[in-house]
């Protein structure tokens with residue numbers, strides 16, 4: 367079994383049924399997390415990153431619903447539907463799909479831990495930090511109260527809380543933002559989960575503290591042999607901690623690559639635009655190009671390639687043909703862009719959409 371990925375997400379679709387229409391927040395997303403890996407999910411605000419990771423934990427509230435796809439985690443079916451919809455037209459759950467109770471008792475907090483951006487979403491303000499951590503360890507690891515307390519103090523020390531025995535009885539508000547995030551990491555590790563899902567946990571912190579937290583994660587990942595799914599809009603964080611990356615745009619994965627391939631050889635114009643918009647040691651700041659325009663709403667996504675109206679390489683065909691995510695390099699890099707289908711999609715002969723230089727032949731961008 368160890369050659370199957372720890373987490374496998376296939377063609378996941380999660381929609382919100384709102385008065386304004388159907389929000390296709392996650393629209394056919396696939397990716398995997400292998401054991402021991404840190405996998406990034408990156409993209410602008412609204413790309414569907416949080417909805418994707420909440421779907422993995424089955425934490426989607428009405429009017430949202432997972433309407434299609436398959437998610438397996440460590441041999442268990444977190445999401446799985448029959449091929450045919452039921453008589454009511456709704457997707458029918460397969461028998462092996464975990465119930466809500468099983469998700470709560472077997473998966474969330476024990477097999478998969480979550481770290482959110484706002485620590486107060488996970489910490490109860492009226493209980494001491496040590497008490498919350500101790501209880502979690504007691505419940506999840508079946509330790510005695512005293513043993514769980516000792517373990518809690520040990521983990522608090524490991525995540526870099528100074529004088530953890532003294533701080534044990536402090537309340538969450540007595541900790542700084544950075545220290546609270548360390549406590550959350552301690553809570554996540556306390557259950558010894560197989561997978562830790564982190565949704566922008568360092569966004570609210572200043573860069574120095576953020577750097578310290580990322581270093582800590584890197585060290586602990588090795589020690590605990592945990593796998594991570596790390597959500598961020600920050601390519602700098604991706605560079606620092608991820609092994610592999612999935613780039614999301616408007617509900618879809620548009621590129622998947624190892625970190626090195628992504629940074630040195632991006633294959634999707636959106637990835638390139640993201641990379642051009644961040645400072646890099648090998649470029650001067652004058653080379654910085656902010657990503658222009660805004661991502662459209664996922665209620666009526668643009669036809670064809672969803673990125674075409676912001677893409678410097680878009681051609682007419684991109685307005686009509688939707689590119690599939692497919693292998694584009696021998697190293698196993700994936701991209702969803704018609705420029706890689708030059709012949710089949712007739713990209714090569716299609717007219718460029720941008721008019722930033724005087725009209726010329728189709729090769730003027732080279």
Ligand SMILES: Nc1ncnc2c1ncn2[C@@H]1O[C@H](COP(=O)(O)OP(=O)(O)OP(=O)(O)O)[C@@H](O)[C@H]1O
Nearest residue numbers: 382389391410411412413414415416417418599664
């Ligand atoms: N409860 C909801 N009802 C309606 N639409 C929703 C709901 N939750 C999320 N969405 C929509 O789903 C889309 C994806 O949102 P999501 O929060 O996953 O983005 P994100 O990539 O995590 O962005 P951010 O970086 O801002 O956290 C957005 O268009 C958002 O407006």
Ligand code: NI
Nearest residue numbers: 415416417565
């Ligand atoms: Ni989010």
